[in-house]
Amino acid sequence: MNCKCNKLIIGLLVGLVVPILMSLILYTALYKGGLEFLPFLSEMVRMGSFGKLLSISVLPNLILFFIAINKERLLAARGIVTATLLYAIVVLIVKFML
Numbered sequence: 393m394n395c396k397c398n399k400l401i402i403g404l405l406v407g408l409v410v411p412i413l414m415s416l417i418l419y420t421a422l423y424k425g426g427l428e429f430l431p432f433l434s435e436m437v438r439m440g441s442f443g444k445l446l447s448i449s450v451l452p453n454l455i456l457f458f459i460a461i462n463k464e465r466l467l468a469a470r471g472i473v474t475a476t477l478l479y480a481i482v483v484l485i486v487k488f489m490l
Contacts, residue, residue: 395465403471406456411449411479418449443486450479 419429436442453476460469464488 395441395463398465398467400467400471400474402475403460403465403468404475405471406446406451406468407453407475408454408478410452414449415445418445435487437486443483446483448478453479474486 417427419432423432423451433442436445436456453472455474457469457472460466461474
């Protein structure tokens with residue numbers, strides 16, 4: 393199916409931005425402390441929980457991937473998977489290097 397949104401770069405951008413938005417949503421919904429978002433992230437890195445936050449934040453990409461597959465937007469789905477793999481690499485680096 394031809395659509396302007398069926399592009400690899402669109403899927404990649406969506407796949408990279410949605411986890412950031414999800415982590416912001418998790419921060420505002422669940423965190424009751426006095427830190428702003430960026431100091432909160434640095435505290436998560438210090439505590440060793442940043443990889444867990446990233447792993448949970450990538451879950452909406454799964455939903456977007458299945459929607460793109462169902463709508464036959466295969467190039468966009470490929471971009472979403474690529475972005476998810478990039479996040480997986482970052483999670484592995486954070487988990488084993490920091």
